[in-house]
Each structure stands twice: as structure tokens, then as C-alpha cells.
Amino acid sequence: WYGWLAKSLPAHWRFGGRNRRPPLDPLNALLSLGYTLVGAEMQSVVQEAGLDPALGFLHGVVPGRASLVLDLIEPLRPGVDAFALALLDETLRPEHFQMSSKLGCRLDKSARGLFFAAWGRARWNWPLPISPFAGMSLDASEPELSTDSKTETVGDNSLRAQCRRMVRVLRTRLRQQEEVTNG
Numbered sequence: 590w591y592g593w594l595a596k597s598l599p600a601h602w603r604f605g606g607r608n609r610r611p612p613l614d615p616l617n618a619l620l621s622l623g624y625t626l627v628g629a630e631m632q633s634v635v636q637e638a639g640l641d642p643a644l645g646f647l648h649g650v651v652p653g654r655a656s657l658v659l660d661l662i663e664p665l666r667p668g669v670d671a672f673a674l675a676l677l678d679e680t681l682r683p684e685h686f687q688m689s690s691k692l693g694c695r696l697d698k699s700a701r702g703l704f705f706a707a708w709g710r711a712r713w714n715w716p717l718p719i720s721p722f723a724g725m726s727l728d729a730s731e732p733e734l735s736t737d738s739k740t741e742t743v744g745d746n747s748l749r750a751q752c753r754r755m756v757r758v759l760r761t762r763l764r765q766q767e768e769v770t771n772g
Contacts, residue, residue, distance in 0.1 A: 590670075601683050611693025615686045618694040619673035619704070626708065627665055627748070631658045634752045661751050672711050680707065 591607040594616070598604045603614040612618040635642045635658055645656025647663065685700035696704055 598677070602677060611689075611691075614694050615681070615683065616673060616677060618686060618696060619676060619681075620669060622696070622704065623669035623673055623708075624662070624666065627662050627669055628655070628658055630712075630748050631662050631665075631752070634748050635661065638752050638756060640752070640756070661748075661755065664751065665748070672707070676704065676707060 595604055595606050598616065602616055604616045605614070607620070608614075608617050609621050612621045632642055632655055635655070640657060642655035642658050643650060645658075645660045648654070648656035648659040650656055680703050681696075681700055685697055685703070687695050687697050689695065
């Protein structure tokens with residue numbers, strides 16, 4: 590994906606592939622910021638659900654890393670990618686970014702305002718995640734899983750939906766395991 594982007598983006602964006610800590614070009618700066626924001630929101634959702642953010646399935650346990658949060662945002666990354674690419678295509682210009690040898694590529698003050706205004710609009714229309722849980726609707730009869738409607742929809746709830754769907758799958762598997770064990 591990133592290799593294709595490197596060949597496809599206009600040269601003035603200086604994108605050569607994915608990099609971070611620090612990001613070295615405008616797209617990587619936007620991706621890092623977007624992934625950080627989605628991760629922070631998902632961290633809140635995971636904690637709200639009473640789950641341990643450190644215990645992931647795809648990302649192994651590493652001290653200080655919220656592996657479950659990383660697992661749950663993985664299917665949301667294409668949404669961040671699309672958001673960042675749309676900003677580069679429609680809103681931001683190369684002069685909106687500043688380079689520093691220590692900090693890498695950063696948005697300038699005016700670009701941060703544009704970014705967060707767009708982020709505020711986009712997060713309410715976020716695409717449904719592509720995940721093993723995405724096709725499942727949530728049963729409103731389960732109080733800890735209930736939402737305003739019987740089926741999760743796009744928007745801010747997509748983060749909660751991703752987490753709730755995972756909880757539902759885990760509970761279903763636990764019940765099935767108990768049935769097998771208890772005969």
C-alpha cells in the first residue's frame with residue numbers, strides 16, 4: 590500500500606513510504622496524528638468497556654503498549670489513510686508543513702486548525718471498520734452492549750461498535766466453551 594502511494598502521490602509531498610517517530614514528510618505527519626487520535630479514542634472505549642488495553646490478540650503484550658487498542662484500530666487505519674489523502678488533495682499545501690531535524694515534519698498552526706476542523710467533521714461519518722466483527726449486529730437486549738438502536742451504525746459509534754463486537758464474540762465463545770466443558 591505505502592509503496593504504491595509513494596509512486597502515486599505528487600512529488601511535492603515527498604512521500605517515500607511509511608515512517609514515524611518522527612514523521613519525515615507531510616503524509617506521514619498526518620497519518621501519525623490521525624492514528625494517535627483514533628488510538629486515544631479507542632483507549633477510552635476499551636477502558637469504558639472494562640477491558641485490559643494491554644492484552645491484545647494480534648499485537649503481542651509489550652510493557653507500556655496498549656496492544657488491544659492497536660488490534661481494534663487496525664481495521665480503522667484505512668479510514669485514517671483516506672482522511673489524510675483527502676486533506677492533501679483538497680485542503681493542505683506543502684507550505685502548511687514545517688521540517689525540523691529533531692521533530693521531523695509537523696503541521697504549522699494554520700494547518701493544525703484545518704486538520705482538527707476536518708477531523709471533527711470526519712469522525713462523525715467514520716467508515717465502518719473492516720473486521721471479523723463488522724458484519725455482526727448488536728442485540729439491544731444485552732444491557733452492557735445496548736446502544737440507541739438495535740444495530741450499530743457509522744459515526745462515533747464505530748469505535749464503540751468495534752469494541753462491543755469483540756466483547757460479544759468473546760462472550761459467545763466463552764459460553765460455547767462452557768457448554769462443551771460442562772457437557
